[in-house]
Amino acid sequence: MATIAEEAKPQRIPRYLQLAGELREAIMKGEFAGGRQFPTETVLCRKYDVSRYTIREALRRLEAEGLIQRRRGSGTTVQPAAARGGALHQPLSNVGELLQYAQGSEVTYALEGRGALPSEVAVQLAEPTHGEWTAFRGVRRHAGDVPPIAVTDAYFHELLGDAVAALDLGAGTLFSQIEQLAGVRIGKVTQDIQAIPADERMATILEVEEASPVLRILRCYFDHKGRIFEISVSHHPGDRFAYAMHIDVEA
Template identity: 70%
Template sequence: MPRYLMLAAELREAILAGQFAGGEQFPTETALCQRYDVSRFTVREALRRLEAEGLIARKRGSGTTVQPPAARGGALHQPLSNVGELLQYARGSAVIYRPAGQGPLPAEIAEQIAPDTTGSWTMFSGLRQQDIGAKPIAATTAYFHERLGDAIEALDLNASPKTLFSQVEELTGVSASTVTQDIQAIAANDEIAKALDVEPGSPVLQILRCYIDRKGQVFEISVSHHPGDRFAYAMHIDIEG
């Protein structure tokens, strides 16, 4: 991962952890260069991403300030500018999964996926939170295909710092050559509403993510539901030319 993305991730985590109060002056570019031993270009690119995500505000002559939670809607901002950031989903949060059964992929999910999804899938479900006792920012169900074998039983479900995807990669050597993501606004059914502590029928963001190996086979699927007021995607796109 480029150094500026690594720096942006470190600074983002510090902001979301409350190390900088809202409205507080952020360290200068010079101070950040010295603290992290990086170039001014690296610092500027990192700050540009944090600004695009609504975490900081930069004004010429006034310096950089941290945006208070109210100014960014109180929601967790997930950066999305490349696959590296995509797979670092929700740093600073944790989820504990529990077994949720085994069998064919539910029809309502399978019909949204182009590659073949036949076979048996092992399911795990969990709630993602930023702090213990806080309202969840996501209710997620993860599905793993039977071809992954014994590695499924070896997964650490207890808020491991490693994602389930990275654990699968280490245990099996299977890696994703393609990651697809479909985002859709839906109304929360009774089950989703109860899990997320929202009213039934409330708008939630459904994110369906597929991990596809080099053979074109789907080996992992995740379906997450996010309350509209607790999660936001911040997309940064560099224009070529």
């Protein structure tokens, strides 16, 4: 069976997608936070030595993901990640906003091992989970803060081939790296959210009392052929995380 990485080898990733990935990473790291102006198209063309068409296509992708907003006469601005009441509030209306939660926080992943998907994760899924998975664990904190706001276990399927070994575990969001390294295109994301009591292991990592409420968020990432290539399971302390959702009402 051909892996995603093998399928992608004959195809060169378009420059605008590479650029979108680079700009996305910069946004995730907060490089345009604190009132700093997002670069103009002219500045980006000069910095990355690409055409204005390439810049506009990259920005169009980031705008579709909800990461930036472009207005004629006002330039480009980064959509803010709201923080209220001491808890992290994650907006949710599209795939791009799933990644915004990295903004303003830091995480470093460590390799946990390879093998079958853990049974406690597999039982939560309606999809087949056969094959080998590579597992990473990361503890996320607000920059400068000590108490964790999340612990995330990320699992990558063998379909991704050698791309998993090329991940930079200290560079934050793993998903955006895989998108570029493996040339995989996301088809859909499913998400299940459930409040559960923290077991002893999770309580220790999150620095909370055992059995205290935590929010478990399980996400499955599918490629355009409907195959799961990544699963993430995040646990958040109940008083340090909240979802903010907006729904556009059709006329």
